[in-house]
Amino acid sequence: xxxxxxxxxxxxxxxxxxxxxxxxxxxxxxxxxxxxVLLFWWTGTPTATGTxxxxxxxxxxxxxxxxxxxxxxxxxxxxGRVPWFERAIGFDRLVAWHRxxxxxxxLLVLTHVALMILGGSLLDxxxxxxxxxxxxxTQPYLWPGLIGTVLFLAVGVSSARLARRxxxxxxxxxxxxxxxxxxxxxxxxxxxxxxxxxDSPVARGLWVLLYAGTAAALLTWRVxxxxxxxxxxxxxxxxxxxxxxxxxxxxxxxxxxxxxxARGGQFFLVRFLTPGHRATAHPYSxxxxxxxxxxRFTIGALxxxxxxxxxxxxxxxxxxxxxxxxxxxxxxxxDRVLLVAGxxxxxxxxxxxxxxxxxxxxxxxxxRARDAAGLALAAEFTPSPSLTYxxxxxxxxxxxxxxxDPQHLGWLVPDIASRDVFVCGPPAMADxxxxxxxxLGVPRSAIHREELDS
Amino acid sequence: xxxxxWRGTLIYVGSLAAMGAAGLTKxxxxxxxxxxxxxxxxxxxxSTSSSDxxxxxxxxxxxxxxxxxxxxxxxPATSTDPGSTTSDTVTIVGSSVQTRYGPVQVSVTFAAGQxxxxxxxxxxxxxHESVQIxxxxxxxxxxxxVDAQSAQIDTVSGATYTSEAYAESVxxxxxxxx
Numbered sequence: 001x002x003x004x005x006x007x008x009x010x011x012x013x014x015x016x017x018x019x020x021x022x023x024x025x026x027x028x029x030x031x032x033x034x035x036x037v038l039l040f041w042w043t044g045t046p047t048a049t050g051t052x053x054x055x056x057x058x059x060x061x062x063x064x065x066x067x068x069x070x071x072x073x074x075x076x077x078x079x080g081r082v083p084w085f086e087r088a089i090g091f092d093r094l095v096a097w098h099r100x101x102x103x104x105x106x107l108l109v110l111t112h113v114a115l116m117i118l119g120g121s122l123l124d125x126x127x128x129x130x131x132x133x134x135x136x137x138t139q140p141y142l143w144p145g146l147i148g149t150v151l152f153l154a155v156g157v158s159s160a161r162l163a164r165r166x167x168x169x170x171x172x173x174x175x176x177x178x179x180x181x182x183x184x185x186x187x188x189x190x191x192x193x194x195x196x197x198x199d200s201p202v203a204r205g206l207w208v209l210l211y212a213g214t215a216a217a218l219l220t221w222r223v224x225x226x227x228x229x230x231x232x233x234x235x236x237x238x239x240x241x242x243x244x245x246x247x248x249x250x251x252x253x254x255x256x257x258x259x260x261x262a263r264g265g266q267f268f269l270v271r272f273l274t275p276g277h278r279a280t281a282h283p284y285s286x287x288x289x290x291x292x293x294x295x296r297f298t299i300g301a302l303x304x305x306x307x308x309x310x311x312x313x314x315x316x317x318x319x320x321x322x323x324x325x326x327x328x329x330x331x332x333x334x335d336r337v338l339l340v341a342g343x344x345x346x347x348x349x350x351x352x353x354x355x356x357x358x359x360x361x362x363x364x365x366x367x368r369a370r371d372a373a374g375l376a377l378a379a380e381f382t383p384s385p386s387l388t389y390x391x392x393x394x395x396x397x398x399x400x401x402x403x404x405d406p407q408h409l410g411w412l413v414p415d416i417a418s419r420d421v422f423v424c425g426p427p428a429m430a431d432x433x434x435x436x437x438x439x440l441g442v443p444r445s446a447i448h449r450e451e452l453d454s
Numbered sequence: 455x456x457x458x459x460w461r462g463t464l465i466y467v468g469s470l471a472a473m474g475a476a477g478l479t480k481x482x483x484x485x486x487x488x489x490x491x492x493x494x495x496x497x498x499x500x501s502t503s504s505s506d507x508x509x510x511x512x513x514x515x516x517x518x519x520x521x522x523x524x525x526x527x528x529x530p531a532t533s534t535d536p537g538s539t540t541s542d543t544v545t546i547v548g549s550s551v552q553t554r555y556g557p558v559q560v561s562v563t564f565a566a567g568q569x570x571x572x573x574x575x576x577x578x579x580x581x582h583e584s585v586q587i588x589x590x591x592x593x594x595x596x597x598x599x600v601d602a603q604s605a606q607i608d609t610v611s612g613a614t615y616t617s618e619a620y621a622e623s624v625x626x627x628x629x630x631x632x
Contacts, residue, residue, distance in 0.1 A: 034469070038476055048576065050481030052552040060477045067469055096457040103462020108469060123552055138614075195555050 061115025300344025342425025
């Protein structure tokens with residue numbers, strides 16, 4: 001089972017290349033929402049509010065709060081596994097937008113707090129320091145709002161690049177989960193104390209609707225549907241096979257898996273229901289085009305639990321969300337393709353190669369690893385007229401050069417300019433390949449990348 | 455896909471700029487009303503200066519009160535006859551007091567030195583419900599002022615901010631009346 005050698009199947013008609021990502025209305029809709037919030041603030045603010053500096057500051061503080069609150073919902077929806085967003089934008093870009101907006105939200109929350117305190121102290125004729133206990137004592141639900149703010153800060157800080165480097169995935173994830181409490185606590189002070197809401201049942205209704213809609217989307221696509229599909233597919237670990245240095249393949253057995261409509265190169269968020277794994281889902285790529293009964297994930301020594309999959313017992317139940325990702329065969333625009341894999345990137349490349357070969361394309365697979373022992377799944381790439389397998393083991397220091405720089409890459413794959421380039425591996429490697437390919441004349445639209453990070 | 459660095463911060467800076475622009479356009483409209491207010495103060499100061507001709511330094515007080523515009527807003531007040539303050543009906547506009555929910559401003563009518571009426575000129579009415587709240591609160595507050603003959607009034611529950619600002623505006627009118 002580990003060495004499912006396969007040969008290039010007979011030529012099949014080449015699938016018509018499809019546009020990679022259709023232009024979506026998701027992000028414009030998001031920005032339209034921001035404009036709507038601005039208009040809502042505009043209509044709800046009497047002009048005379050600005051007659052005093054305190055009033056103007058507080059009013060702007062309210063605007064900052066409204067924007068932050070709206071963007072929180074947008075953020076949740078972006079990572080809510082909403083199929084429309086997934087198809088239009090793609091999981092990776094959604095996560096990237098979620099992160100960017102996270103920074104904005106935390107900064108806007110801080111701005112809101114600062115402006116409200118400053119403006120309030122000017123209005124009430126109090127010092128900034130005595131304004132804080134004063135509003136905490138008088139404004140409805142401000143204490144929960146304060147706790148919510150602290151949770152927002154904690155999540156923001158724990159997600160900063162610097163902190164992520166020092167925090168385990170599990171700690172980060174646990175902190176991240178508390179944001180739901182934070183959002184709940186902050187919500188009460190918005191509708192009960194926000195000047196734009198206390199007076200207008202319509203505005204209050206709309207705001208509650210926004211939050212209820214977001215919650216419903218999360219429940220549907222992150223809780224209910226995954227549980228239903230869990231029942232339907234009955235996924236269990238059937239075998240764990242060590243492949244190479246720090247890499248192992250996890251075979252997962254189920255029924256009717258073709259209904260998942262997963263493609264080679266895509267990934268699932270996988271959660272093994274066993275102690276130590278239960279709490280977290282990891283993004284794992286398929287390393288074999290899925291059959292109706294089997295999925296295979298080849299997992300690298302990245303993250304905390306990924307390394308522990310070797311201990312998984314057959315029979316362990318598996319929850320999956322997905323498939324996600326646009327690193328698929330239908331993005332190829334040429335019938336000649338170069339696939340570059342680094343480390344655990346060989347998994348998705350292996351699955352992708354299978355589908356590309358089935359489409360009758362001519363492949364070169366370039367496999368980078370630190371040493372020969374790290375060349376996982378190498379035996380599965382049986383050379384044929386349609387497939388050239390180029391293993392390139394060795395650290396750059398040992399080789400004395402970077403085999404992925406333009407010079408060496410051009411030497412390894414002389415006809416690279418006429419090929420689609422698919423690269424999957426660590427971000428630094430993907431960057432290097434993309435740069436070299438551009439330098440060698442590969443058009444940007446023909447470079448497809450999938451990065452693997454923890 | 456790695457998140458572009460600084461994109462979140464840039465979005466934040468962008469939203470700050472949008473907030474600033476919105477605030478400026480919203481509140482810059484205040485410049486014309488401010489001049490209007492000024493011209494009305496001019497008008498009233500001329501009307502008070504006419505009363506100043508007849509009597510002592512009361513008008514100086516009202517001029518010193520700054521934002522407070524004294525003078526007739528609707529009816530017979532100062533123009534009727536700038537004679538003796540003791541027997542006259544004078545309506546004095548209190549200063550505009552800012553609250554969390556908008557500005558509050560009242561006019562206080564004095565007859566023979568007694569407070570006979572208080573009218574709310576501005577109450578936070580930007581929102582549907584605050585109109586209701588204030589429609590309920592303002593008559594109560596006015597009655598309290600007339601009863602107490604001062605700004606020492608109880609707050610109306612549910613309209614705390616309005617009540618406090620109301621009292622402040624009344625006090626400024628009383629101060630102007632001297």
